[in-house]
Amino acid sequence: MSWSEFLAGHAVGDVVDGTVSKVVPFGAFVRIDGVDGLLPQVKTVADGQSVRVRILAIDEGQQRFSLAMA
Numbered sequence: 001m002s003w004s005e006f007l008a009g010h011a012v013g014d015v016v017d018g019t020v021s022k023v024v025p026f027g028a029f030v031r032i033d034g035v036d037g038l039l040p041q042v043k044t045v046a047d048g049q050s051v052r053v054r055i056l057a058i059d060e061g062q063q064r065f066s067l068a069m070a
Contacts, residue, residue: 001034003063009033012055015070020049030067037065 001009010016010032018030018037027040030053037055045051053067 003035006033006035007060010055012058014055015052017050017052020045020047020051023047037067039067
């Protein structure tokens with residue numbers, strides 16, 4: 001899915017399922033429909049894990065979005 005398709009299908013506040021694509025020191029990246037978003041300050045997930053998250057913010061200009069555990 002492209003960034004524009006992601007924007008068309010998702011909005012701030014949506015609760016969605018995703019897969020942890022990479023754990024980093026400041027959180028984890030979660031892949032949702034082929035696009036990665038940041039789940040900050042989480043230490044209880046592992047690469048490949050399925051998670052349910054809420055979209056907190058979408059930055060269209062930077063093509064990124066932030067998440068929280070749902």
